[in-house]
Amino acid sequence: MTQKLLRPLAIGGVNLKNNLALAPMAGITNAAFRILAAEGGAGLVVTEMVSAESIKYGNKKSFRMLELLPGEHPAAIQVFGADPASMALAAQAAERAGADIVDINAGCPVKKVLRSGAGAALMKTPQLLADIIASMVKSVKIPVTVKFRIGLSPAENLGPLLARVCEEAGASAITLHGRFAAQVHSGPVNLAAMAETAAAVKIPVFGNGGVAGADSARAMLEAGCAGIGIGRAAVFNPAIFAEISAGLSGGSAVAVAPAARIVLFLRFLELNAGIYGEEHGMARARKLVGYWLKGLPNASGARGAFMKLKTLKEAEALLIQYTK
Numbered sequence: 001m002t003q004k005l006l007r008p009l010a011i012g013g014v015n016l017k018n019n020l021a022l023a024p025m026a027g028i029t030n031a032a033f034r035i036l037a038a039e040g041g042a043g044l045v046v047t048e049m050v051s052a053e054s055i056k057y058g059n060k061k062s063f064r065m066l067e068l069l070p071g072e073h074p075a076a077i078q079v080f081g082a083d084p085a086s087m088a089l090a091a092q093a094a095e096r097a098g099a100d101i102v103d104i105n106a107g108c109p110v111k112k113v114l115r116s117g118a119g120a121a122l123m124k125t126p127q128l129l130a131d132i133i134a135s136m137v138k139s140v141k142i143p144v145t146v147k148f149r150i151g152l153s154p155a156e157n158l159g160p161l162l163a164r165v166c167e168e169a170g171a172s173a174i175t176l177h178g179r180f181a182a183q184v185h186s187g188p189v190n191l192a193a194m195a196e197t198a199a200a201v202k203i204p205v206f207g208n209g210g211v212a213g214a215d216s217a218r219a220m221l222e223a224g225c226a227g228i229g230i231g232r233a234a235v236f237n238p239a240i241f242a243e244i245s246a247g248l249s250g251g252s253a254v255a256v257a258p259a260a261r262i263v264l265f266l267r268f269l270e271l272n273a274g275i276y277g278e279e280h281g282m283a284r285a286r287k288l289v290g291y292w293l294k295g296l297p298n299a300s301g302a303r304g305a306f307m308k309l310k311t312l313k314e315a316e317a318l319l320i321q322y323t324k
C-alpha cells in the first residue's frame with residue numbers, strides 16, 4: 001500500500017482534511033446534523049437532495065434546504081433532476097448559497113424520482129447524465145461531483161462505464177454506492193465492482209454502502225476507493241468519523257459512550273432550534289429521537305415522552321438521566 005488509507009484529499013480545488021464524507025440523507029443531513037458530523041471528524045458533509053425543478057420555480061422550502069451554516073464547510077449541496085438547464089440553474093443557486101461542491105444525485109431508487117428521469121434513472125441514460133454534468137460544469141466555478149450506484153439490477157456493473165462518462169464530462173469526483181438500485185439500502189456491497197470502478201478513472205471515487213467502522217472502511221479503501229461516504233452509521237453517531245479515523249490510523253477506535261451520544265443529541269436539538277425555531281425544531285427531531293436513544297434503558301418510554309415535548313428545557317429534563 002503506497003498511500004495512507006486515511007488522508008487529506010482534494011476535490012477539484014477544494015481541500016478536504018480527510019477522505020471520510022457524510023453521505024447525503026433526505027430527512028437527516030440537515031444543517032444541524034451536518035455541523036455535528038463536521039465536528040465529529042467528517043472531511044466533507046453533504047446536504048439532503050434538493051430538487052432542481054423546485055429551485056427553478058422558486059420553491060421556498062427547497063431554497064431553505066440550500067442554506068449552509070459557517071461551521072459545516074467544506075460542504076456539498078446535492079441536487080436532483082433530469083433537465084440539464086434546470087440542473088445548471090440549481091448548481092448556480094448552490095454556488096450562490098456558498099456550497100464548496102455541487103453533487104448530482106444519480107442513484108436515488110425512489111419511484112417518484114425515477115419516473116421523472118432523475119436519480120438512478122440517469123444511470124440508464126449516460127448521454128443525458130453527461131449533458132447534465134457538462135451543463136453544470138459550464139455554469140459554476142465550484143467542482144461538480146456525481147453519486148451513483150454500481151448498477152440498476154443484480155449482475156450488472158455499470159460502474160466503470162458511468163465513472164468514465166462522469167470524468168469525461170468534467171466531474172471532479174464520484175461517490176459510488178456499492179449496491180444495485182434494486183437493493184435500495186440493504187444487502188452486501190459489491191467490492192469487486194467498486195474496485196473496477198475506482199480503477200477506471202483518475203478522479204477520486206468515494207466508496208459507500210454499509211460502512212459501520214474502521215474495518216469496513218479499510219476494505220473499501222484497500223479496494224482502491226480514494227475515500228468513504230458514511231450514511232446510516234452516522235445517523236445516531238456523528239462522531240463515527242473520528243472513530244474510523246482513529247481505527248484507520250492504527251489507534252483503537254473507541255466507540256462514543258451513550259452519555260456522550262445524548263449530549264450530542266441535545267446539541268442537535270439546540271442547533272435545530274436555531275435554524276427552525278424551538279417548537280418546529282423539536283417537532284422535526286421526533287422522527288430521529290428513536291435512533292439516538294437506541295439501546296438505552298427504557299428507550300421506548302423516553303421516545304414516547306419526547307413526542308409531546310415542545311421546548312429544549314423539557315428535552316433536557318427528560319434526557320439528562322442518560323448523560324451521567
Ligand SMILES: Cc1cc2nc3c(=O)[nH]c(=O)nc-3n(C[C@H](O)[C@H](O)[C@H](O)COP(=O)(O)O)c2cc1C
Binds near residue numbers: 024108208
Ligand atoms: C433515510 C435515507 C435518505 C437518503 N437520502 C439520500 C439522498 O438524499 N441522496 C442520496 O444520494 N442518497 C441518499 N441516501 C443514500 C445514502 O446516501 C447512502 O448511499 C446509503 O444509505 C448507503 O450508505 P450507508 O450504508 O452508509 O447508509 C439515503 C439513505 C437513507 C437511509
